[in-house]
Amino acid sequence: MSFRILVTAPQLEPAGRALLEEAGCRLDFVAPAGARPVMEALLAANPYEGVLSRSIPISGAAIASCPSLRVISRAAAGYDAIDLPAATARGIPVLAAPGANAQSVAEYTIGLIIAAARDIPRLDRATQAGGWERGTLGIELHGRTLGLLGYGRIARGVARIALAIGMRVLAWSPRLHQAGDIAPVERAASVEDLLDRADILSLHAPLNAATRNIIDAVALARLGKEGILVNTARGGLVEEAALVAALREGRLRAAALDVRPTEPPPPELALGEVPNLILTPHMGAATTVARAATARAAATHLLHALTGRPLPPGVCVNPEVLVRSDPSRQEAASPR
Numbered sequence: 001m002s003f004r005i006l007v008t009a010p011q012l013e014p015a016g017r018a019l020l021e022e023a024g025c026r027l028d029f030v031a032p033a034g035a036r037p038v039m040e041a042l043l044a045a046n047p048y049e050g051v052l053s054r055s056i057p058i059s060g061a062a063i064a065s066c067p068s069l070r071v072i073s074r075a076a077a078g079y080d081a082i083d084l085p086a087a088t089a090r091g092i093p094v095l096a097a098p099g100a101n102a103q104s105v106a107e108y109t110i111g112l113i114i115a116a117a118r119d120i121p122r123l124d125r126a127t128q129a130g131g132w133e134r135g136t137l138g139i140e141l142h143g144r145t146l147g148l149l150g151y152g153r154i155a156r157g158v159a160r161i162a163l164a165i166g167m168r169v170l171a172w173s174p175r176l177h178q179a180g181d182i183a184p185v186e187r188a189a190s191v192e193d194l195l196d197r198a199d200i201l202s203l204h205a206p207l208n209a210a211t212r213n214i215i216d217a218v219a220l221a222r223l224g225k226e227g228i229l230v231n232t233a234r235g236g237l238v239e240e241a242a243l244v245a246a247l248r249e250g251r252l253r254a255a256a257l258d259v260r261p262t263e264p265p266p267p268e269l270a271l272g273e274v275p276n277l278i279l280t281p282h283m284g285a286a287t288t289v290a291r292a293a294t295a296r297a298a299a300t301h302l303l304h305a306l307t308g309r310p311l312p313p314g315v316c317v318n319p320e321v322l323v324r325s326d327p328s329r330q331e332a333a334s335p336r
Contacts, residue, residue: 002026003306004047008039009054009075016052016075016295023303030056040065050302053082055263055282060086071305075298076285077101077154079317080207080234088318093305095315097297099153101290106157108284109232112256113162113200116228117141119254121278139199139226139253142166147188147198149214150205150233151176158202159185170197173205195222200230207234217242220252228254232284235260240271247274258284 002024010031012020020027028046030039039056042048044065051058051072060083063069072082073095087094115121118138126133146162148155148171159169163184172188188194191214195201201223205211215229216239223229229252231238240261246252256278262269263282271277285294304311316322 003049004028005050005052005302006030006039006042006046006048007052007054008035008056008058012052012075012299013292013295015292016297016299019296019299019303020052025050025303043069050306052298052302055081057081059083063087063090063092071095071302073097073298073302073305075294077152078206078234080236084318088321091321093311093316093321094318095298095301095305095311096317097294097301098314100293100297101285101287102153102157104287104290105154105232105284106161108258109154109158109202109230110161110165112230112232112258112278112280113141113146113202113228115278116230116254116256116276117200119276122276141200144168144199145170145197147194147201148172148185149191149194149201149203149237151179151182151185152204154232155202155204158204170194174210191219192222195219198223199226200228203229203231203233203237205233205237207236212236213239215239215243217246220246223252225251226253228252228256230256232258235263240269244271244274244277247277252276254278256280258282 004026005020007027007029010029017027028042030042035056040062043062047068048066049068049070051069053072053074054076058072058081063083063086069092071093072087075097077096077098079094079096082094084094119136123133142165145168148159148169151171151173155171159171162169169185170188171182171185172191172194176187188197203215214237220242229243243255247255254276258280259282260269271279301311301315
């Protein structure tokens with residue numbers, strides 16, 4: 001059976017596109033120019049049964065405009081770009097691709113940690129401009145404590161690399177007690193304990209009501225003036241005004257942000273020249289391997305949902321809709 005699918009990107013990697021085309025799906029793509037309005041117009045005008053979602057936010061109004069829509073499948077691990085309550089109210093499962101890009105993001109996170117610890121971007125700019133500054137000393141990561149706020153697949157990848165470097169690794173998440181033995185990584189007793197003990201804090205938590213602006217002025221003060229903050233998770237985890245103030249006033253050693261609260265950030269969210277701040281445009285998962293893996297996973301999950309095949313545990317982020325429509329699918333609705 002053929003399904004009509006909207007891909008919220010100009011293209012889809014062959015690993016995912018081939019799966020959908022072999023299943024007889026008709027694919028429409030969203031060009032970059034005016035992407036969100038174009039996507040919303042397409043949803044309102046066409047009987048799509050599925051959306052394969054990349055970075056364009058999908059609002060409740062957009063979901064409501066397409067009565068035929070049955071599933072939204074993310075080619076990513078995060079899902080805060082989707083109006084989850086609106087999808088759930090419609091009985092539409094929202095599917096994620098956890099783990100597909102974890103290694104790429106973990107490697108990028110470690111790269112940002114090293115860049116921030118050794119001030120590499122600023123030294124590069126100064127040297128390219130003709131300077132030869134050798135007076136600034138960085139910090140060696142061996143023997144330092146890395147704090148992980150969140151302990152999913154990406155954080156576990158970061159932990160493996162950090163342990164190989166010789167760092168101590170401390171982690172906290174609300175459900176970490178369910179993870180069993182995580183040695184040699186140590187559990188923090190609380191977020192406050194994590195902040196007090198970490199030299200470098202790396203964020204890997206989802207964005208929700210409990211985690212929005214979890215790194216505020218109080219949290220940064222606990223991290224201390226020698227602390228380093230790295231965020232490759234979601235921009236809304238960090239209260240940016242507090243971070244900028246801490247960096248400008250020397251109350252934090254350095255920070256690296258691959259994500260922002262709004263992407264791309266509008267002019268009013270431009271941070272300007274901030275000492276010891278590294279900014280990159282959400283590139284943690286931007287490798288050929290990760291893009292292929294997320295495209296393949298998203299396409300597979302989309303086809304499974306549309307054809308009634310079981311989904312892997314943890315893929316559906318609003319599993320109550322599966323149980324509501326078919327109580328026998330309780331296993332697929334197990335918590336992530």
